[in-house]
Amino acid sequence: GNSVTQMEGPVTLSEEAFLTINCTYTATGYPSLFWYVQYPGEGLQLLLKATKADDKGSNKGFEATYRKETTSFHLEKGSVQVSDSAVYFCALLGAQAGTALIFGKGTTLSVSS
Amino acid sequence: GAVVSQHPSRVICKSGTSVKIECRSLDFQATTMFWYRQFPKKSLMLMATSNEGSKATYEQGVEKDKFLINHASLTLSTLTVTSAHPEDSSFYICSASGPFFSGGGHSTDTQYFGPGTRLTVL
Numbered sequence: 001g002n003s004v005t006q007m008e009g010p011v012t013l014s015e016e017a018f019l020t021i022n023c024t025y026t027a028t029g030y031p032s033l034f035w036y037v038q039y040p041g042e043g044l045q046l047l048l049k050a051t052k053a054d055d056k057g058s059n060k061g062f063e064a065t066y067r068k069e070t071t072s073f074h075l076e077k078g079s080v081q082v083s084d085s086a087v088y089f090c091a092l093l094g095a096q097a098g099t100a101l102i103f104g105k106g107t108t109l110s111v112s113s
Numbered sequence: 114g115a116v117v118s119q120h121p122s123r124v125i126c127k128s129g130t131s132v133k134i135e136c137r138s139l140d141f142q143a144t145t146m147f148w149y150r151q152f153p154k155k156s157l158m159l160m161a162t163s164n165e166g167s168k169a170t171y172e173q174g175v176e177k178d179k180f181l182i183n184h185a186s187l188t189l190s191t192l193t194v195t196s197a198h199p200e201d202s203s204f205y206i207c208s209a210s211g212p213f214f215s216g217g218g219h220s221t222d223t224q225y226f227g228p229g230t231r232l233t234v235l
Binding site: 034043045046089099101102104105106 | 206225
């Protein structure tokens with residue numbers, strides 16, 4: 001079945017450092033890929049998405065490229081801020097309509113000033 | 114646009130009581146809603162998929178008689194935890210997907226999440 005594997009944290013960085021959170025997936029067909037962010041005490045928010053191979057999703061300085069050859073969707077940001085501290089979830093949506101998102105285990109990012 | 118609300122945000126109840134959690138799509142019609150459970154420092158576990166007007170589809174290992182899901186309209190789904198016990202204490206999150214209003218820049222493959230409900234069973 002479909003699955004998502006992402007690096008487990010916590011990831012601790014200083015402000016303005018470069019961020020990479022790895023995410024790989026297993027799926028049949030052509031899934032859509034997502035990154036969600038959960039700030040402390042809040043619900044999940046969609047950060048970015050990509051729906052086909054080689055698409056790049058971007059938002060708030062974060063980027064991720066849908067790499068079918070490596071089945072990856074790594075999240076990157078060139079310069080993190082303290083306000084980026086949160087839990088980041090990689091997720092996959094199967095090609096079949098009406099299916100639920102499948103989430104990775106989440107990566108906690110802590111950015112210090 | 115694409116706002117999903119949950120009510121209540123936090124509930125504390127005694128063991129043996131039932132608790133109902135509401136999930137509403139405020140500005141779109143949600144043909145499909147999903148219920149997830151999130152344990153502390155863990156990922157989201159899908160409990161069930163709910164389509165308007167039909168019975169929910171539960172994931173393996175989820176007791177459908179304990180977690181009753183009703184999706185009576187295109188904007189409302191409810192999760193009722195029956196005879197709750199301390200092990201049911203968790204963070205319950207719903208999400209909803211399209212169809213969306215035109216011009217909103219949304220697509221049917223995107224799910225929008227409610228803020229979650231923290232259930233504590235004493």
